Amino acid sequence: MIKVSVMYPNSSTVRFDHAYYRDKHMPLLKARMGDHCKSYTVDQGLGGAAPGMPAPYVAMCHIYCDSVESFQAGFGPHAKEIMADIPNYTDLSPVIQISEVVVG
């Protein structure tokens, strides 16, 4: 199992519509990827390591797939449509990571 993590860097002037991300964007991604997306999680940043510190990322999602190839097969054909939805909730460019799920 692999996990694709999409992490949106935080800033003091960040625009991020968490409701749209939860209710529209991620369901769109899941609908387009179908069974290639086994499940996903969504996080809203609350804070950093110490009290009062901002969260490094304003939001994150983690998309679980059987393999990198399965992610590519599910996301690739719909990448243009899914990416075109991003400006509806943020101006940010996310940091993207593919990980092996060691403990899931």
Add this chain to the structure above:
Amino acid sequence: MIKVSVMYPNSSTVRFDHAYYRDKHMPLLKARMGDHCKSYTVDQGLGGAAPGMPAPYVAMCHIYCDSVESFQAGFGPHAKEIMADIPNYTDLSPVIQISEVVVG
């Protein structure tokens, strides 16, 4: 539900013992936190957004707790012991984030 994400920045010279992290460090954290840690996940970085790109983080863990207060109650009394174990698997200083679990 909240999630504490501990993310270890990658580099070309990184030292990170993934087996120790999985088999020793995370079980130690779980044992010390007890029921304050509902569950945790562990990731090993495979790559970035494009083929051949390194993963931004060599490893991550995500610790699920009922609340920030529950995390603090579970981790705080054992912080010294848990932090003292870090040099056994890496020299890195992690990026730490507390998030609200929007979709879990």
